[in-house]
Amino acid sequence: MIELDLQPTLTGKTITLRPLLNEDFTELYEVASDPKIWEIHPDSSRYKRDIFEIRFFLGAISSGGALVVVDNKSGRIIGSSRYYEWNSEQQEISIGYTFLEPAHWGNGTNQEMKALMLSYIFSYARTVWFHVGEVNLRSRKAVEKLGAILSHKEDRELEGKPYVQLFYRLDTSAYCA
Numbered sequence: 648m649i650e651l652d653l654q655p656t657l658t659g660k661t662i663t664l665r666p667l668l669n670e671d672f673t674e675l676y677e678v679a680s681d682p683k684i685w686e687i688h689p690d691s692s693r694y695k696r697d698i699f700e701i702r703f704f705l706g707a708i709s710s711g712g713a714l715v716v717v718d719n720k721s722g723r724i725i726g727s728s729r730y731y732e733w734n735s736e737q738q739e740i741s742i743g744y745t746f747l748e749p750a751h752w753g754n755g756t757n758q759e760m761k762a763l764m765l766s767y768i769f770s771y772a773r774t775v776w777f778h779v780g781e782v783n784l785r786s787r788k789a790v791e792k793l794g795a796i797l798s799h800k801e802d803r804e805l806e807g808k809p810y811v812q813l814f815y816r817l818d819t820s821a822y823c824a
Contacts, residue, residue, distance in 0.1 A: 651771045653712035653730045657763040661720070662756060664763055667713035667727060672704055674724045675715060678748045679703070685746075689780040689803070689810040707744065716747065716760055725751050728760060730768065738773040745786075757789055765793070769819050781811035794821045 654666035667675070678684075682694040692698045707713035712730035717723065726747035733740045742764055747756055768775060777790040781800065795815035803812045 651733065651735075653710075653733065654714060655767055657714075657767055658719075659759045659763050661718070662725070662759055662763075663717045663719055664714040664728070664760065665717060667707055667715050669708060671715055671724060672700070675704070675727060676700075678724060678726060679746065681749060683749050687780070687783045687785065689783075689805050689808075689812075692806075703744070713744070714764075716756070718751075725756070726760075728764065730764070732776070733772075738771070739776065740768055740772045740774075741776040741778060742768070743778050752785075758792070761789070761793055765817075765822055769822065773819050775817045777815040777817070779813045779815060781813055787813065787815075790815045790817070793817055796821070 655664075656666070657664040676696060676699055679699050680694050680696070685691045685693045690698070690702060693703055707727065707729060710729055710731055712733075714728055714730075715724045716726040716728065718725045726745070728745040729743060731741050731743065742761070745757070745760070747760075751757075765775065775795075777786075777795055779786045779790060795817040798814045798816040800811050800813050803810050
């Protein structure tokens with residue numbers, strides 16, 4: 648049986664995904680410190696250094712599935728994404744905690760990142776889940792472009808503020824590369 652590596656290095660035309668390391672904090676936070684990234688996210692204060700460290704970075708490091716997105720041309724970190732909630736019996740996994748610097752919005756970077764991640768993970772999984780805040784229209788459109796279907800929603804709370812989380816499902820057979 649082949650063991651699943653949740654932190655592979657995946658190289659595409661314009662970006663490379665590689666494991667997130669402790670020493671990436673400063674460079675990744677430089678990207679995450681832009682409030683525009685988080686304005687429609689349930690954790691809209693994540694641009695603040697202490698909140699980013701506590702509510703994102705430490706969890707990313709301990710998850711064993713976090714990746715940084717590196718621009719192949721400049722060598723700079725431009726974002727992050729993560730594999731999480733691997734269920735080997737059901738052959739299901741989640742992809743999320745994704746963000747990119749705004750300069751890489753709408754230019755195909757997210758699509759390339761997801762294509763790399765999905766091509767890799769569909770060797771092991773039959774289903775990928777995406778968890779998206781209901782008001783995060785940018786992320787909703789991105790996962791819908793991949794062929795993911797809204798499965799259900801749940802009421803959640805973060806720091807005493809309620810929000811609705813949507814659960815999108817993408818099966819191998821429905822994936823639009």
